[in-house]
Amino acid sequence: MHEMPIVMNVVRSMDQYAEQYHIPEIRVVVMELGQASSVQPFFFRSCWDPVIGQSRHLLNASLEIREIPCEAKCNSCGHTFHPAEFTAPCPNCNSNAWNVISGRDVRIKEIKV
Amino acid sequence: MLPPVHKLEDTVMDDFKVIEIKESVFENNDKEAEKVRRELKEQKTFLLNLMSSPGSGKTTTLMQTISALKDEMNMGVMEADIDSAVDAETIKSSGIRTIQLHTGGMCHLDAGMTRQGLHEFDTKDLDFVVLENIGNLVCPAEFDTGAVKNAMILSVPEGDDKPLKYPLMFSVVDVVLINKIDVMPYFDFSMERVEKNIHMRNPKAQIIPISAKTGEGIDQWCDWIREQIKQF
Numbered sequence: 001m002h003e004m005p006i007v008m009n010v011v012r013s014m015d016q017y018a019e020q021y022h023i024p025e026i027r028v029v030v031m032e033l034g035q036a037s038s039v040q041p042f043f044f045r046s047c048w049d050p051v052i053g054q055s056r057h058l059l060n061a062s063l064e065i066r067e068i069p070c071e072a073k074c075n076s077c078g079h080t081f082h083p084a085e086f087t088a089p090c091p092n093c094n095s096n097a098w099n100v101i102s103g104r105d106v107r108i109k110e111i112k113v
Numbered sequence: 114m115l116p117p118v119h120k121l122e123d124t125v126m127d128d129f130k131v132i133e134i135k136e137s138v139f140e141n142n143d144k145e146a147e148k149v150r151r152e153l154k155e156q157k158t159f160l161l162n163l164m165s166s167p168g169s170g171k172t173t174t175l176m177q178t179i180s181a182l183k184d185e186m187n188m189g190v191m192e193a194d195i196d197s198a199v200d201a202e203t204i205k206s207s208g209i210r211t212i213q214l215h216t217g218g219m220c221h222l223d224a225g226m227t228r229q230g231l232h233e234f235d236t237k238d239l240d241f242v243v244l245e246n247i248g249n250l251v252c253p254a255e256f257d258t259g260a261v262k263n264a265m266i267l268s269v270p271e272g273d274d275k276p277l278k279y280p281l282m283f284s285v286v287d288v289v290l291i292n293k294i295d296v297m298p299y300f301d302f303s304m305e306r307v308e309k310n311i312h313m314r315n316p317k318a319q320i321i322p323i324s325a326k327t328g329e330g331i332d333q334w335c336d337w338i339r340e341q342i343k344q345f
Binding site: 002004005006009010013014017027028037038075086087096097099105106107108109110111112113 | 129130131132133134135136137138139140141219220221223251252255277278280281284313314316
């Protein structure tokens with residue numbers, strides 16, 4: 001699963017953070033998953049329990065996922081929009097030459113302790 | 114059956130303290146990748162990340178590249194596969210130093226894995242190393258391996274619409290090799306269309322038509338490599 005190594009990275013990173021700042025227990029991890037990243041919330045969630053079971057400070061951490069919409073900017077007319085899919089043209093000028101400007105990232109937004 | 118879902122409402126609602134983290138998973142890898150690039154520059158080893166889907170001709174193209182360049186520079190190849198040593202064995206037969214990385218089921222290489230591979234490989238005396246990434250058009254594009262440049266191979270039988278279907282891959286590469294041009298008469302493949310599709314997502318991408326089988330275009334490809342190493 002593509003999501004598994006990412007979940008492992010997140011849990012490892014937060015375990016190290018907890019160690020560094022003397023946080024005994026992290027109770028919630030809030031993730032921002034960009035809709036244009038290839039990370040699927042469903043699969044991310046399904047990796048969560050097995051991975052936190054191997055951690056030190058996240059054994060009881062619950063996962064909150066916020067999905068970030070994909071935003072694109074047209075190279076032809078400068079219009080910004082939310083593409084429905086990767087082959088959708090710019091709704092303003094119908095050009096296919098646009099690039100994703102946000103919504104591609106996978107971020108650990110915050111934790112609750 | 115759906116996996117158990119931890120909902121916030123199910124958790125005992127104590128007063129939680131919120132700590133902002135704002136750490137990007139990809140940014141972490143990006144930082145690691147910059148470290149790899151700095152180390153490569155110090156030891157003057159040019160690392161090229163070569164990607165494509167399975168069967169498009171990465172290994173055959175590599176064999177041609179090795180044949181053309183091995184007498185003018187010290188080359189090495191890092192093979193990344195989920196399993197088996199098939200590709201590494203093939204490359205080894207060309208006589209150049211090869212290392213096989215097994216990703217343990219992971220569908221992509223990240224900078225950390227590349228760094229480990231480079232240290233084990235001991236690349237200090239190598240001028241040019243190719244990282245033959247896993248055959249996959251999706252995941253490898255997401256992770257900066259720390260390579261100096263990214264290349265990919267799209268073969269004629271795969272179709273000229275692939276840049277539309279896999280935009281990220283085509284947007285992160287510096288050069289696209291269009292392989293198997295010797296069979297173009299048998300396919301509905303338009304060079305003009307594929308160039309247009311690639312440049313839609315990546316106006317700066319260089320496109321080089323080749324046939325790893327007949328050797329056509331390999332000179333142009335090697336010239337590109339020589340130019341990159343000169344500028345490195």
